Amino acid sequence: MKILHTGDWHLGHILAGYDRTDEHQQMLNQMVTIVSRHEPDVFLLCGDVYHTSQPSAAVQTLFNNTLIRLHDACPKMTIIVTAGNHDSGSKHEIFRTPWEYLNVHMIGTLNKDDLSSHIICIPNKGYVIAIPYTHERNLQDGLLQGLIDEVLAHNVDNLPVVLSAHTTIAGADFAGHEKSDEKVIGGIDAMSVSQIGSGYDYLALGHIHHAQFIHTGKHNVRYAGSPLPVSFDENYEHSVTLVEIDRHGESPVCQTITIDNPRPLTTLPATEAAPWDEVRELLNNFPDDLPNYIRVNVLSNSINPAEARQEALQICQHKQCRFCVFNVVKPDTERHEQTQLTVQEFQQMQPIEVARLYAKDMSIPFDKDMQALFEQTLQALTLDEDQA
Numbered sequence: 243m244k245i246l247h248t249g250d251w252h253l254g255h256i257l258a259g260y261d262r263t264d265e266h267q268q269m270l271n272q273m274v275t276i277v278s279r280h281e282p283d284v285f286l287l288c289g290d291v292y293h294t295s296q297p298s299a300a301v302q303t304l305f306n307n308t309l310i311r312l313h314d315a316c317p318k319m320t321i322i323v324t325a326g327n328h329d330s331g332s333k334h335e336i337f338r339t340p341w342e343y344l345n346v347h348m349i350g351t352l353n354k355d356d357l358s359s360h361i362i363c364i365p366n367k368g369y370v371i372a373i374p375y376t377h378e379r380n381l382q383d384g385l386l387q388g389l390i391d392e393v394l395a396h397n398v399d400n401l402p403v404v405l406s407a408h409t410t411i412a413g414a415d416f417a418g419h420e421k422s423d424e425k426v427i428g429g430i431d432a433m434s435v436s437q438i439g440s441g442y443d444y445l446a447l448g449h450i451h452h453a454q455f456i457h458t459g460k461h462n463v464r465y466a467g468s469p470l471p472v473s474f475d476e477n478y479e480h481s482v483t484l485v486e487i488d489r490h491g492e493s494p495v496c497q498t499i500t501i502d503n504p505r506p507l508t509t510l511p512a513t514e515a516a517p518w519d520e521v522r523e524l525l526n527n528f529p530d531d532l533p534n535y536i537r538v539n540v541l542s543n544s545i546n547p548a549e550a551r552q553e554a555l556q557i558c559q560h561k562q563c564r565f566c567v568f569n570v571v572k573p574d575t576e577r578h579e580q581t582q583l584t585v586q587e588f589q590q591m592q593p594i595e596v597a598r599l600y601a602k603d604m605s606i607p608f609d610k611d612m613q614a615l616f617e618q619t620l621q622a623l624t625l626d627e628d629q630a
């Protein structure tokens with residue numbers, strides 16, 4: 243069985259106010275080309291089709307037209323699309339029945355009343371157990387193992403068994419994702435790969451945007467990653483994965499196919515932040531004809547970000563690039579000099595003193611107007627408290 247494993251398309255994503263439809267269109271064209279060239283048995287899209295649960299009509303049309311093009315590029319191919327945490331699971335299934343006429347399976351929500359509906363049999367090729375995003379607790383009580391066992395009981399021909407899920411697996415490289423700690427990524431609690439169960443030949447994952455294998459001793463648990471970067475911190479190569487499995491019990495053979503990004507996300511400088519004079523120079527020297535998105539990291543404790551940002555926008559005005567983010571990074575020494583207080587000291591301070599210290603640490607001017615505003619707010623709050 244040959245599977246094209248992808249996920250996290252995030253169609254409809256707007257980056258710093260810029261519409262990304264053109265890039266998405268070019269990425270989707272590449273998908274169609276890859277399908278015509280490799281003719282997979284299964285096209286597996288593991289969640290986060292859209293960036294929001296309310297994609298525009300135009301974005302939904304773009305996706306639906308793409309499904310038709312993928313089908314036409316390889317009519318014998320089974321297309322499986324699960325919903326991710328960014329998608330609306332119920333909307334994902336609205337046209338589930340008509341799509342089945344084109345061998346497209348739209349799996350949006352976990353159907354606990356009919357779990358077998360998640361098993362998709364690809365005649366003479368293999369099985370795919372397609373699980374959409376669902377709260378992690380739903381996956382931790384042996385539910386997946388039950389489904390795997392059900393497939394194995396029927397799999398008399400020893401065909402390959404693939405499981406797909408949209409979740410956070412502990413031990414993955416989460417670079418590029420916002421995290422509250424090492425356990426919760428993009429709002430999904432991490433689970434260990436052993437909690438998923440065993441007996442599958444390949445676990446196709448969505449949610450983490452960095453393409454990677456999860457270390458299990460075997461190369462059979464993988465995030466395909468997103469085909470295009472969604473944030474500036476996803477500064478790694480983006481691709482899809484072509485997976486081939488001969489028979490149940492045999493190791494999958496994986497090949498990554500790079501997706502070209504017509505508008506790369508570029509951070510200036512590429513590594514450490516630098517003073518504005520240097521960054522301005524980099525921006526001035528940035529080639530006029532490159533359409534990249536730009537983020538700058540400026541090292542400073544005194545800069546006026548509004549003014550400097552305006553200057554950056556002016557420099558970019560006559561270039562093809564799209565200026566996005568002006569990020570001010572404080573020098574290390576400054577950051578370390580931040581005020582440290584004991585709990586006792588803190589409790590003895592007046593609110594205005596705390597505010598003054600905070601403003602100093604954050605390099606926010608705390609002038610007479612700000613002081614007056616603070617006193618006013620404090621008074622209003624104290625009044626509220628008294629009334630309550």
Ligand SMILES: [Mn+2]
Pocket residue numbers: 250290326328449450451
């Ligand atoms: Mn995603």
